[in-house]
Amino acid sequence: MTDSSPALTVIHTSDWHLGHELNGHDRQIEHDVFLNWLLEQIETQAAHVLLVTGDIYDVANPPVSAMRRLFRFLNAATARIPGLQVVILGGNHDSAGRIDLPSALLGDGRVHFIGSLPRRDGLLDMNRVLIPLHDCSAQLAGWLAAVPFCRPGDLGIYSLPTLYAEVTDAGMTKADGLPLILTGHLHVAGGDVSELSERRIVVGGEEAQAASLFDARPAYVALGHLHRPQAVTAATTVRYAGSPFPLSSTERDYRHSIAVVRLKPEGCEVDLVPIPRPVAFLSIGPFPLDDAVTAIEALQLDPAVPIERWPFIEIAVRIDGPEPHLQSRILAALEAKPVRLVRILSVRREASEATLDPMTGANLAELAPHDVFAAIFRRDYGGEAPPEDLAAAFAQLLVEAETAEEDR
């Protein structure tokens, strides 16, 4: 075949976290700017498919405003772009059942919600996992294998490797020479994890999956979960689309983008299109307290900007000992400034990553359950890390506790 016009153009985006709040500040303006921009991109890139790989909402029980925002966007997108197909997958922040819910209304239409792994009698329901994709002349032009985030209890007789092997086999058979897109919401080794906003995922005691889950046959593997847009080294093109904007201060330097994936007979081409950022993310320090206060006072900011667009700010203060007035002095300096505080970090002069003991960490919100478990084990029993079976039991318990909390 010599025709190099794309058979299919797919916009891959992820981790929208609709309903997100950053230290109590809402992100609705940023979501609106992103969704309006995305609508234009779908049109200008002449996309046939919009794919969102999980964490569409920030929490399992999202506010009505977040659900309304999604439904209005889908309505506008499908009305404005004739023939557009949309696939939305469940992530670990989402309630699988809540994501699945609209599919009862939508049936085999253009919008697909896959919150939980489609199953029938314990086995994968390939009729629902595999979604046909059509080009602008409504010709079948490819297939998409919809695999949402899988909790250990969702896998049944499968492991992730056997699940992906079976889905890839069935997808390749169905595709019969047309390109296959494989999807997932999981942490694949080699991906870059942000410190704060991606919850740890543990499957069978394993923190991250190997990129060998994906072989060379799919034309493109679309992943969600990590918020930094990035490629994963694997046998085929594997990408995290990343989130539309920073969801924690550790993500403020990411170059957020959407991936425009053009599938051609000879392979796939990916263009990253940077997402405009309507709200700036500032950071000061780490400085000694006096210098941090001076730096805040020196900020030149436009007072006419509406409050919902005020920049976010993180302040890092270097400390030698107790600083009882740290918080109040920083807050006082910020008072007259049109900025929204995300967090104040106290950085000890001597602190380094290697010597940081999770049990004496200053901030409870930043402790990971595994590290606390390992530290308590070391304290009480000395020396080594917890034995494998105990670690696996703890991992299982943690997943159950988190799942129970989310599904409430």
Ligand SMILES: [Mn+2]
């Ligand atoms: Mn996630």
